[in-house]
Each structure stands twice: as structure tokens, then as C-alpha cells.
Amino acid sequence: MSAILERGMVTQRxxxxxxxxxxxxxxxxxxxxxxxxxxxxxxxxxxxDPLLRRPFSFCDIDRKVGTYDILFNVVGQxxxxxAAAEAGQVFEALGPLGHPFTVPSRGTLxxxxxxxGVAPFPLVAxxxxxxxxxxxxxxxxxxxxxxxxxxxxxxxIDAHLCTDDGSAGEPGFxxxxxxxxxxxxxMVHACGPTPMLIALARQWQRLxxxxxKLPRCEVSxxxxxxxxxxxxxxxxxxxxxxxxxxxCVEGAVFDWRALDWPRYAALGExxxxxxxxxxxxxxxxxxx
Amino acid sequence: MTVDTSVEITPALRLAxxxxxxxxxxxxxxxxxxxxxxxxxxxxxxxxxxxxxREGNEPPxxxxxxxxxxxxxxxxxxxxxxxxxxxxxxxxxxxxxxxxNVVGESVEDYVAVVRxxxxxxxxxxxxxxISCPNVGARGLMFGVDAHLAHQVTAAVRATTSRxxxxxxxxxxxxxxxxxxxxxxxxADALSAVNTYVGMTLDLHTGRPVLANTTGGxxxxxxxxxxxxxxxxxxxxxxxxxIASGGVMSGDDALEFLLAGACxxxxxxxxxxxxxxxxxxxxxxxRLLEQRxxxxxxxxxxxxxxxx
Numbered sequence: 001m002s003a004i005l006e007r008g009m010v011t012q013r014x015x016x017x018x019x020x021x022x023x024x025x026x027x028x029x030x031x032x033x034x035x036x037x038x039x040x041x042x043x044x045x046x047x048x049d050p051l052l053r054r055p056f057s058f059c060d061i062d063r064k065v066g067t068y069d070i071l072f073n074v075v076g077q078x079x080x081x082x083a084a085a086e087a088g089q090v091f092e093a094l095g096p097l098g099h100p101f102t103v104p105s106r107g108t109l110x111x112x113x114x115x116x117g118v119a120p121f122p123l124v125a126x127x128x129x130x131x132x133x134x135x136x137x138x139x140x141x142x143x144x145x146x147x148x149x150x151x152x153x154x155x156x157i158d159a160h161l162c163t164d165d166g167s168a169g170e171p172g173f174x175x176x177x178x179x180x181x182x183x184x185x186x187m188v189h190a191c192g193p194t195p196m197l198i199a200l201a202r203q204w205q206r207l208x209x210x211x212x213k214l215p216r217c218e219v220s221x222x223x224x225x226x227x228x229x230x231x232x233x234x235x236x237x238x239x240x241x242x243x244x245x246x247x248c249v250e251g252a253v254f255d256w257r258a259l260d261w262p263r264y265a266a267l268g269e270x271x272x273x274x275x276x277x278x279x280x281x282x283x284x285x286x287x288x
Numbered sequence: 289m290t291v292d293t294s295v296e297i298t299p300a301l302r303l304a305x306x307x308x309x310x311x312x313x314x315x316x317x318x319x320x321x322x323x324x325x326x327x328x329x330x331x332x333x334x335x336x337x338x339x340x341x342r343e344g345n346e347p348p349x350x351x352x353x354x355x356x357x358x359x360x361x362x363x364x365x366x367x368x369x370x371x372x373x374x375x376x377x378x379x380x381x382x383x384x385x386x387x388x389n390v391v392g393e394s395v396e397d398y399v400a401v402v403r404x405x406x407x408x409x410x411x412x413x414x415x416x417x418i419s420c421p422n423v424g425a426r427g428l429m430f431g432v433d434a435h436l437a438h439q440v441t442a443a444v445r446a447t448t449s450r451x452x453x454x455x456x457x458x459x460x461x462x463x464x465x466x467x468x469x470x471x472x473x474x475a476d477a478l479s480a481v482n483t484y485v486g487m488t489l490d491l492h493t494g495r496p497v498l499a500n501t502t503g504g505x506x507x508x509x510x511x512x513x514x515x516x517x518x519x520x521x522x523x524x525x526x527x528x529x530i531a532s533g534g535v536m537s538g539d540d541a542l543e544f545l546l547a548g549a550c551x552x553x554x555x556x557x558x559x560x561x562x563x564x565x566x567x568x569x570x571x572x573x574r575l576l577e578q579r580x581x582x583x584x585x586x587x588x589x590x591x592x593x594x595x
Binding site for chain 1: 312313314315319320322323325335343344346347348349350351352354355356357359361364499507508536556558559560561562563
């Protein structure tokens with residue numbers, strides 16, 4: 001499926017939690033083609049500053065109406081423009097891009113979202129519901145108001161929450177809950193700040209080393225991105241096979257075993273801090 | 289009125305439009321072909337190709353800066369064997385000629401890559417990258433030293449009869465002396481310019497954003513700098529100069545032509561819009577029609593004609 005260039009019109013803008021915006025764009029062709037875990041690359045205006053497009057995971061899609069949603073925090077020029085967008089304003093986007101999450105046809109799916117890494121899960125949950133999957137939802141954030149409002153997910157999800165400051169759910173990190181929640185699960189999808197994904201991969205490696213049979217685990221990564229079409233080689237991550245894969249083409253969703261986590265972790269702190277995202281509960285493919 | 293958009297770089301390299309997709313912004317053309325990105329281009333210049341595969345630099349490799357971007361990809365590429373043996377045959381039947389950009393760390397490297405490419409089909413020309421600022425080793429030195437630039441150009445010239453373009457680095461004291469040395473060594477054309485060395489730091493960490501510390505600056509931020517380079521070099525050498533530096537529109541392409549360029553590369557814009565070639569060509573054609581210029585050639589250098 002090749003990417004589509006389409007002008008999307010803002011039909012709704014909502015601050016779903018303090019500092020976190022949901023933008024709905026009417027863009028029927030991209031909406032018709034988008035899959036859970038894929039992303040769009042949005043040009044935030046016609047000016048040369050900010051210059052580059054911004055990548056955002058599909059948060060949700062309504063194919064009937066022909067809209068898709070993105071979820072973001074204001075972390076830079078691009079997201080500031082989007083957060084100030086009025087209904088009727090038009091942004092050109094390229095999409096759908098990247099590899100989607102695998103949504104199996106049966107079993108139990110554990111979705112782990114940290115910070116703004118919750119962004120792709122409303123659409124994932126919609127697809128999982130259509131496939132009749134059982135779902136568990138684990139959402140971690142720094143503080144209570146940064147948790148994803150549960151009304152963005154289908155009803156009746158087995159939801160587990162945790163916060164770093166203990167203001168909602170259990171105090172602590174998603175890693176502390178996820179090991180228990182993985183019992184009986186056939187598939188795990190995770191998305192969140194790079195340090196969270198690194199911590200999860202460490203946990204999965206430890207379990208695998210201890211002889212435990214792991215479910216299939218997929219992670220959605222973020223990276224500073226140029227073209228999003230695979231040509232600029234700007235958004236790479238180190239792979240287990242050696243060398244690098246492109247987050248925009250081979251990702252953004254990877255099987256966790258495809259990545260060289262120790263090497264990624266060595267960069268990870270730099271990637272996270274340098275991209276300026278360490279100060280906020282960062283998440284999937286959030287452009288600045 | 290229909291404008292003749294064709295240009296001649298050499299008799300063997302005649303392009304249907306004056307626009308070339310710049311090396312490093314278009315891969316080897318395959319991804320862009322899939323999204324219709326080749327439209328508008330008279331030629332595409334491939335990603336830099338080295339003798340052996342190169343893994344490239346650690347990420348982060350790119351950073352956005354005002355009206356520009358820094359990149360330190362580190363010349364990641366699959367090596368000439370894959371390019372000549374696998375990619376080149378797949379360019380058969382493409383409407384647009386493919387020029388292969390060549391990188392190396394020694395004269396022998398460059399010669400070996402070009403020799404291997406000489407045995408491959410569907411390659412319209414060679415662009416020597418003697419100016420990539422991201423490789424700490426000797427790759428940088430050729431482009432900043434007139435003697436070394438002459439040496440590598442002459443060695444490659446003796447290896448291939450294909451059209452030979454040499455891409456100048458702007459990170460030099462006297463770009464004209466280096467341009468002249470390269471032309472003396474037998475280059476058919478020059479492209480001007482490659483990226484400007486730059487850097488940016490993260491105020492939060494106090495450290496450079498790029499893992500490589502420095503990167504090459506491209507985009508509209510460098511356009512006036514590139515304009516000056518094209519203007520000076522094109523007046524100093526008798527071969528065609530292909531402009532490169534922050535072209536975003538037909539206006540920018542026309543400006544480079546008026547300054548003395550014979551053709552114009554489009555680079556960073558390919559990251560912003562996959563229809564970059566068609567977009568710039570449409571704007572340029574409209575401007576030429578407004579000026580009642582019968583051809584691209586009719587405006588070349590007229591903005592700075594002697595007087």
C-alpha cells in the first residue's frame with residue numbers, strides 16, 4: 001500500500017487532558033487506508049519554519065465519516081500550530097505510513113501505553129474488538145491527569161492504571177504491573193517513551209532467559225524523522241541483525257526481538273534527552 | 289506558448305527538465321517512484337555509493353533548525369556491488385536518467401567504485417561527492433584542497449567516459465580555485481553546493497543534538513549562500529554549474545538559473561513533499577511563460593550578465 005498525499009480538514013480540536021490535544025482531520029482516502037499502529041506525516045503549515053513534517057500515530061479512525069484523530073502534547077513549533085488549529089483549517093498529510101501492529105484473530109491482547117504512548121491504542125482496541133479479542137489495558141503516566149481518558153477506548157476493557165506519583169492507580173511504572181498482566185496473554189503491544197520500552201525489553205529478556213514462554217511482543221518506536229518514506233535514513237534504530245532499520249519503513253512497529261536493545265539503550269538516553277522529550281510523558285511518534 | 293524545459297549538461301546528458309533530485313534526499317529512487325515522486329525531474333542523483341557497504345552514523349542523525357535541517361547520516365549505503373548489480377538493472381525503462389553519486393576515502397576507492405559502475409547498465413552519469421562533511425576521515429579532504437580535488441577528478445576521468453559531475457563543498461576558503469582545479473582535471477560539470485557544516489545543541493542537556501556532533505545544513509536557510517557560490521563559480525569556469533541549496537519553489541529554481549546555473553537540484557524539499565519535482569517544475573514553467581522565455585536556456589545567467 002503506497003502512501004497517499006491528502007489535504008485534511010480539521011473538524012474537531014479538543015484538549016482531552018490538560019496539555020494533551022486531540023485533533024480530528026477529515027481525510028477520507030488516508031482514513032480508509034490507515035491501520036492500527038501506522039502513522040501520518042503532517043505538514044504544519046506552508047512556512048519554512050518549522051520546516052519538516054511531524055509524524056503522528058493514528059489515534060483513531062472513523063472510516064464512515066472519513067476522519068482520523070491524532071493525539072499530541074505541545075512540545076515544539078509544529079505541535080503548537082496544530083494545537084491552535086481552527087475547525088476548517090487544512091493540513092496536508094502523507095499516509096498511512098509504516099508497519100502496523102499485528103492484530104491477531106483470537107486470544108488475549110495486552111496493550112501497554114506510557115505517557116503519550118497511549119496514542120495508537122484507541123484504534124488498536126477498535127480493531128481488536130472487531131476481531132473478538134479479549135483485551136487488557138495497562139496505562140502508565142507521570143500523574144493522574146496524563147492517563148488516557150477511558151472513554152476513548154471501547155467499553156468493558158480490563159483496565160489497569162499506574163502513575164509515577166501515585167495520584168491514580170498503583171504507584172510505580174508499567175513494568176511493575178506488566179509482568180503479572182502478561183499471564184495468559186497471547187500478544188503484547190507497547191508504546192511509550194523510549195526508556196519505558198527499554199525497561200520492558202529488559203524485562204522480556206529476563207523472562208525469556210528464565211525459560212518463560214513469552215507472548216509475541218510488538219513495540220512502536222519514535223524517532224526524529226525526515227522524509228518518512230525511507231529515503232533520508234534519518235530515523236534509524238539499531239537492529240539485532242546488525243546495522244540499522246528505519247523507524248518510518250521497517251517500523252514504527254517492530255517485533256521486540258528485531259531490535260538490538262543494549263545498543264538502543266546506550267543511545268536511548270541520548271535519543272530521549274536530545275529530542276527534548278524527557279521533560280514530558282512522551283509517546284509514540286510525536287513530532288515537535 | 290510551450291516552454292522548452294530541456295537542458296544539456298553534456299551532449300550525452302540531456303535532461304527533459306532542469307531539475308535533479310539531489311543525492312541523499314531520494315535514496316536510489318525506488319521509494320519515491322512508488323509515491324509518484326519522480327515526476328518533474330530531469331534526472332535523479334542517487335544516494336552516495338561507496339566501495340563497501342557503510343552502516344552510517346549512530347542516531348540521532350537529523351535535527352531541525354530554523355528553515356533548515358542538519359543531517360549526519362554517515363553515508364549509509366549498501367555498497368557499489370548492490371548498486372551496480374541489483375539496483376542499476378531495475379532502472380531499465382525509467383523515463384528519468386539516474387546519475388550515481390560516488391563517495392570514497394581514497395583515490396583508489398573512487399576509481400574502483402566508478403570502474404564497477406562502468407560495467408553496469410542504466411547509469412547516465414557520475415556525480416563525485418568529494419564534499420561530504422560527515423565522514424571524519426579523508427573523504428572531507430578532497431573537496432577542501434585544490435590539489436587533491438584535481439587528483440581524484442583526474443583519476444576518475446581516466447576511468448570512465450560517462451558524464452562526470454563533481455559536487456563542490458562550500459566549506460572552503462576559496463571555492464573558485466577548487467572549482468577550477470576540478471574543471472582542469474576533466475570534469476564535465478560541477479554541482480554547487482553540498483551542505484554547510486553546522487551544529488545545534490540541546491539546551492536541556494547542554495549537548496549536541498546529533499550523535500555526530502556536527503551535521504550538514506540544508507534547506508532554505510542556505511539558499512542565499514548557495515546562490516552566491518553558484519554566481520561566483522559559474523562566472524569562473526567554462527562548464528555547466530548545477531545549483532543546489534534550499535530550492536523550495538519555481539521561484540527559487542529561476543533565481544538559481546538567473547544567477548548562472550544550467551540546472552537545479554532539489555533536495556530537502558523531497559522530505560517535505562513527495563511531489564517536490566512536479567511542484568518546482570510547475571512553478572518554474574509558469575514563471576518562464578510569464579517572462580515569455582522560450583526555453584530554460586534563455587534565462588541562464590541573464591540575471592548577472594556582464595555589464
